[in-house]
Amino acid sequence: MDNQALNDLITDVFPTAEIITEDTQFLNAIIHPDLLRDVACFLKDDDRTKFDFMFCLTCVDYPEHMMMVYHLRSTGLEHEMVLKVKIEDRERAEVETVSDLWRTAEYLEREVYDLFGVRFTNHPDLRRLLLTDDWEGYPLRKDYEDPVNMISL
Amino acid sequence: MAIEWAIIGLVLILFVAISVIILVYVERKVAAFFQLRLGPMRVGKWGMLQTIADFIKLLMKEHIITKKADKFLFNLAPFIIVTASFLAIGAIPFALGLQVMDINIGVFYITAVSSIGVLGILLGGWAGNNKYSMIGALRSGAQVVSYELSITLSLLAMIVLAGSLQLSEIIASQQTGWWIFKGHIPAWIAFTVFVIAGTAETNRGPFDLAEAESELTAGFHTEYSGIKFAMFFLAEYVSLFIIAAVGATVFFGGWLPFHIGHWQVFNAVMDWIPPIVWFFGKVAAIIGLIMWFKWTFPRLRIDQLLILEWKYLLPINLVNLIIVSFIALMGWYL
Amino acid sequence: MTAEVKEQRGIKTQEYFVNMGPQHPSTHGVLRLVLELDGEIIQRVEPHIGYIHRSIEKMCEKDSYRQIVHLTDRMDYLSANMNNEAVCLAVESALEIEVPDRVKVIRTIIAELTRLASHQLWWGVMGMDLGALTAFLYGFRDREMINDIFEETCGARLTMNYNVPGGLMFDIHPNFQRRVKEFIAHFKTKIPEYDQLLSDNVIFRERTEGIGILSKEDAISYGATGPTGRASGFSCDVRKHHPYSAYDRVEFKEILMEKGDSFARYKARILEMWESLHIIEQLIDNIPEGEYQAPTKAVIKLPKGEFYQRVETARGELGVYVVSEGSKSPYRLKFRSPGFSNLFTIDHMARGYKIADLVAMMSTIDLVIPDIDR
Numbered sequence: 001m002d003n004q005a006l007n008d009l010i011t012d013v014f015p016t017a018e019i020i021t022e023d024t025q026f027l028n029a030i031i032h033p034d035l036l037r038d039v040a041c042f043l044k045d046d047d048r049t050k051f052d053f054m055f056c057l058t059c060v061d062y063p064e065h066m067m068m069v070y071h072l073r074s075t076g077l078e079h080e081m082v083l084k085v086k087i088e089d090r091e092r093a094e095v096e097t098v099s100d101l102w103r104t105a106e107y108l109e110r111e112v113y114d115l116f117g118v119r120f121t122n123h124p125d126l127r128r129l130l131l132t133d134d135w136e137g138y139p140l141r142k143d144y145e146d147p148v149n150m151i152s153l
Numbered sequence: 154m155a156i157e158w159a160i161i162g163l164v165l166i167l168f169v170a171i172s173v174i175i176l177v178y179v180e181r182k183v184a185a186f187f188q189l190r191l192g193p194m195r196v197g198k199w200g201m202l203q204t205i206a207d208f209i210k211l212l213m214k215e216h217i218i219t220k221k222a223d224k225f226l227f228n229l230a231p232f233i234i235v236t237a238s239f240l241a242i243g244a245i246p247f248a249l250g251l252q253v254m255d256i257n258i259g260v261f262y263i264t265a266v267s268s269i270g271v272l273g274i275l276l277g278g279w280a281g282n283n284k285y286s287m288i289g290a291l292r293s294g295a296q297v298v299s300y301e302l303s304i305t306l307s308l309l310a311m312i313v314l315a316g317s318l319q320l321s322e323i324i325a326s327q328q329t330g331w332w333i334f335k336g337h338i339p340a341w342i343a344f345t346v347f348v349i350a351g352t353a354e355t356n357r358g359p360f361d362l363a364e365a366e367s368e369l370t371a372g373f374h375t376e377y378s379g380i381k382f383a384m385f386f387l388a389e390y391v392s393l394f395i396i397a398a399v400g401a402t403v404f405f406g407g408w409l410p411f412h413i414g415h416w417q418v419f420n421a422v423m424d425w426i427p428p429i430v431w432f433f434g435k436v437a438a439i440i441g442l443i444m445w446f447k448w449t450f451p452r453l454r455i456d457q458l459l460i461l462e463w464k465y466l467l468p469i470n471l472v473n474l475i476i477v478s479f480i481a482l483m484g485w486y487l
Numbered sequence: 488m489t490a491e492v493k494e495q496r497g498i499k500t501q502e503y504f505v506n507m508g509p510q511h512p513s514t515h516g517v518l519r520l521v522l523e524l525d526g527e528i529i530q531r532v533e534p535h536i537g538y539i540h541r542s543i544e545k546m547c548e549k550d551s552y553r554q555i556v557h558l559t560d561r562m563d564y565l566s567a568n569m570n571n572e573a574v575c576l577a578v579e580s581a582l583e584i585e586v587p588d589r590v591k592v593i594r595t596i597i598a599e600l601t602r603l604a605s606h607q608l609w610w611g612v613m614g615m616d617l618g619a620l621t622a623f624l625y626g627f628r629d630r631e632m633i634n635d636i637f638e639e640t641c642g643a644r645l646t647m648n649y650n651v652p653g654g655l656m657f658d659i660h661p662n663f664q665r666r667v668k669e670f671i672a673h674f675k676t677k678i679p680e681y682d683q684l685l686s687d688n689v690i691f692r693e694r695t696e697g698i699g700i701l702s703k704e705d706a707i708s709y710g711a712t713g714p715t716g717r718a719s720g721f722s723c724d725v726r727k728h729h730p731y732s733a734y735d736r737v738e739f740k741e742i743l744m745e746k747g748d749s750f751a752r753y754k755a756r757i758l759e760m761w762e763s764l765h766i767i768e769q770l771i772d773n774i775p776e777g778e779y780q781a782p783t784k785a786v787i788k789l790p791k792g793e794f795y796q797r798v799e800t801a802r803g804e805l806g807v808y809v810v811s812e813g814s815k816s817p818y819r820l821k822f823r824s825p826g827f828s829n830l831f832t833i834d835h836m837a838r839g840y841k842i843a844d845l846v847a848m849m850s851t852i853d854l855v856i857p858d859i860d861r
Contacts, residue, residue: 052704052707052708055710056795056808058819060810060818060819061819069808071795071806071808071823075722102708102710103708103709103710103831104708104709104828107827107831108827111827129536129537130536130540130860131540132537139545140544140545184620187621188620188621188623188624189624189625189628190624284503361618362843448620448621449619449621451619451685451688451690451691452619453690453693453694454694454841454843454844455841456841457690457693457694
């Protein structure tokens with residue numbers, strides 16, 4: 001399916017999703033955190049989309065909000081898109097897990113929790129991955145301060 | 154009397170020490186040769202003093218005993234294993250009459266005494282108070298006990314033909330030709346099984362799971378350092394020597410030279426070479442073969458190892474034994 | 488952690504935990520595996536990573552794009568050239584710079600040589616892990632030839648830094664073509680030797696066939712790319728699906744196997760070595776003349792937006808996701824590392840097998856830990 005068809009399909013099923021197709025490499029769909037579970041299940045299971053390969057899961061820390069970014073690809077139908085979830089509350093960032101749909105998400109979400117502090121509800125084992133268990137703070141946030149280890153030029 | 158035995162004991166200890174030094178050096182050079190590199194080259198000419206340097210270093214190392222280790226067993230284990238190896242060397246015939254003890258149960262004695270070594274392995278693994286050493290010791294214990302069977306049965310096949318357990322009699326029965334030639338196919342089968350079981354018995358080659366470096370650090374001798382580790386090391390090479398010596402004696406005629414039928418001149422030339430050179434030559438050839446295995450093949454997993462023994466080697470051995478007994482009864486080999 | 492005590496036929500058993508700690512002759516780098524064992528059978532494997540986490544992604548937020556290229560070769564140091572290429576391609580596609588043909592062809596040749604070097608090292612280490620210690624030295628002997636070629640042309644043996652945004656750092660050495668041709672002729676006689684030593688060896692086959700099966704659906708779900716995924720039938724070769732550099736003009740096969748066991752992963756890499764040789768052969772005589780660098784500004788600033796660039800490293804799909812706000816450093820740079828996704832299939836694959844099998848599986852996944860930890 002090309003971008004236009006995907007655009008139509010998604011806005012049909014989820015009218016509140018914001019779709020951007022110009023000036024971007026892939027089709028971007030920005031949704032509210034509460035919708036994540038439904039959208040993810042739809043994108044994975046529906047026969048017209050069948051996004052079974054998640055090749056990138058990350059988070060971007062903006063000044064006012066946090067954006068979870070999921071890159072999806074369909075191995076059968078060979079189309080790709082980016083699913084973005086805009087989390088408004090930076091202090092108590094929480095979103096549903098998708099680790100039961102795409103098994104790779106289990107560890108990628110742990111990494112996001114470790115470095116950004118986004119909590120994933122219903123995650124089977126949410127704890128720090130790369131840093132030591134007693135580390136305080138979330139280093140990849142823009143407001144992370146570490147006067148001992150970080151050198152500012 | 155006592156002085157004579159003391160001298161013999163000293164000679165034996167010296168012999169074992171020198172042979173281990175040479176064997177370790179040879180192993181490193183053979184390994185290097187297979188791996189397209191040079192091996193030890195710096196200590197002494199062509200690295201010949203390398204092993205001596207290593208043993209001096211090991212002598213000077215600190216004895217580290219882990220906190221909760223069982224001290225008595227920890228210290229006892231290396232001694233058991235070394236004692237077992239020394240006891241076996243005493244019965245091997247190096248040349249006509251050059252044998253410490255020519256007992257009438259020669260082969261039986263050697264296999265019995267070598268199996269004391271397994272106690273050393275199990276105790277060493279247990280006493281270290283370390284999960285890895287215990288796993289290594291259990292694996293090794295199972296392996297050694299299983300393969301003893303194969304060694305004994307394959308030797309038995311030749312003993313049935315030779316008619317005696319005494320080592321000097323076995324050599325005497327090979328004057329008309331080595332058993333490997335006179336025994337034809339059963340002897341080849343027995344020899345193949347003997348070599349495979351021999352490498353497994355000494356925890357070498359493709360069967361060295363007990364000390365598998367890439368899996369469990371160093372297996373049952375993980376916790377040992379200094380001279381105790383050197384003793385385990387020494388015992389491994391001495392058992393290698395024993396296996397090769399027994400194989401050379403039973404299958405290849407011990408110190409007998411190689412004669413071909415009625416070729417007088419050839420036989421005369423062969424006789425001119427002293428018997429002890431023949432003996433060490435044959436032992437060296439078998440050791441070379443066993444070393445070749447180690448540096449070529451990947452390792453077998455423990456259950457594959459045990460399956461090899463119990464499902465393949467043991468039935469082959471038994472069938473071989475029956476065939477050989479039948480041949481001996483019929484008197485066909487004479 | 489405690490495991491429950493189970494009662495079975497009147498005998499109480501309890502599982503025990505063994506730590507294959509960060510320093511270990513087998514795991515290729517600092518990786519800690521906590522194994523829950525029942526005797527010799529593995530019940531669960533839990534990898535603990537982060538021992539070599541150097542916060543590369545955070546550093547990239549302060550560095551310029553030219554500096555980021557130098558950080559990338561420390562990630563998966565065995566595919567250093569391909570990591571550099573990923574960032575350079577991302578910058579070039581964002582700025583819409585058209586690099587000369589000469590650059591594309593040379594980049595492809597260097598990438599394939601790097602892939603060969605990485606697979607040679609993998610083969611040697613695989614042999615060593617399974618006990619065939621000689622294999623290690625044979626693999627390194629052949630790898631030395633590639634390292635020497637790189638030393639002459641790029642200036643370094645491991646962290647090459649030959650690609651820059653816009654092209655190459657300097658032109659190839661005059662000896663390059665001759666030496667690569669000599670290497671190809673030499674190596675073509677060596678792969679059959681590798682097959683003789685390991686692939687056709689009964690002991691090796693017994694230890695890898697049927698061990699650690701990863702089905703195609705699981706490979707897709709875990710995101711296992713590269714030869715690990717392709718051995719399970721998951722067609723994910725970036726060089727075929729999203730061609731970059733000169734991959735659209737060469738002919739090569741994508742190696743797909745069906746069984747998904749350790750032997751399939753092993754065989755996939757051996758066959759990939761043949762394909763790499765084939766690609767280099769097609770290109771080495773036809774390097775177009777031209778410039779080795781397209782003109783770029785001194786200070787590179789990417790336009791505002793997001794860009795995702797993927798390359799096929801020796802381990803799988805490396806993705807570079809750049810979020811730029813228009814300044815000279817990225818706002819966020821994420822490396823989608825292939826090793827990260829490949830590693831976490833180990834728990835799924837290893838259950839029910841023995842410790843010795845775990846070692847075989849780990850070597851077939853071909854992990855480089857700095858790639859996972861970044």
